[in-house]
Amino acid sequence: MTDDRILDKFDWRILDAVQQDGRLSLAALSDQVGLSKTPCQIRLKRLEEDGYITGYHARLNMRKVRKNYVVFIQVKLEATSRRHLEQFNKAVRKIDVIQSCHMMAGGFDYLLKVRCRNMEEYRMILTDDINDLPGVYQTATFPVMEEVKRAVGVDFSNQL
CATH class of the missing domain: 3.30.70.920 (Lrp/AsnC effector binding domain/regulation of amino acid metabolism (RAM) domain)
Incomplete structure (x- = not known):
C-alpha cells in the first residue's frame, strides 16, 4: 500500500462513485467518471490494491434486522x-x-x-x-x- 501516490480527478471520481454505490457495473462506473472501461478497471483495481478502497458493503435496514x-x-x-x-x-x-x-x-x-x-x-x-x-x-x-x-x-x- 502506498500513501504517497497522487490521485487525479478520475481517481477521486471513482472513489466518490463507489462509496455512493459499490454495486455499480464497470460500464456504469466508466460512464460516470468519464473513462473507457479498461482504464477505469485498471484504476479501480489499483485503488483497491493501494488500500484506498478497503471493501464493499451493503447498508442494512436496522429496524428490520432488529438492531435499531x-x-x-x-x-x-x-x-x-x-x-x-x-x-x-x-x-x-x-x-x-x-x-x-x-x-x-x-x-x-x-x-x-x-x-x-x-x-x-x-x-x-x-x-x-x-x-x-x-x-x-x-x-x-x-x-x-x-x-x-x-x-x-x-x-x-x-x-x-
Missing part, C-alpha cells in the same frame, strides 16, 4: 499507559456488538457505539462485556433517540 437501538458509551480507564491502552484496544476488537470504538482526547478516553435490540439487551452488554474490558474505571451511556443523518461516505467535491 443505538447507544454511545463514554469510557474512562483507570490508567492510560501504552500497555493499558493496548490491552483495552485488543479486548474491544473482540466484542462484535461494539460497532465502533474511538480513542478520544478530553474528559474521557474512549467513545463506543453499540447497536442492539433494546435497553434490556444493552444492559446485558454493558454488564457482561463493556464493564469487563480491561482497565474500565467508569462509563456513561447516551441512548440515541433518533438518527437524523447517516452519511454513506465523505465529501470529495473539492477534489473532483
Whole structure:
C-alpha cells in the first residue's frame, strides 16, 4: 500500500462513485467518471490494491434486522499507559456488538457505539462485556433517540 501516490480527478471520481454505490457495473462506473472501461478497471483495481478502497458493503435496514437501538458509551480507564491502552484496544476488537470504538482526547478516553435490540439487551452488554474490558474505571451511556443523518461516505467535491 502506498500513501504517497497522487490521485487525479478520475481517481477521486471513482472513489466518490463507489462509496455512493459499490454495486455499480464497470460500464456504469466508466460512464460516470468519464473513462473507457479498461482504464477505469485498471484504476479501480489499483485503488483497491493501494488500500484506498478497503471493501464493499451493503447498508442494512436496522429496524428490520432488529438492531435499531443505538447507544454511545463514554469510557474512562483507570490508567492510560501504552500497555493499558493496548490491552483495552485488543479486548474491544473482540466484542462484535461494539460497532465502533474511538480513542478520544478530553474528559474521557474512549467513545463506543453499540447497536442492539433494546435497553434490556444493552444492559446485558454493558454488564457482561463493556464493564469487563480491561482497565474500565467508569462509563456513561447516551441512548440515541433518533438518527437524523447517516452519511454513506465523505465529501470529495473539492477534489473532483
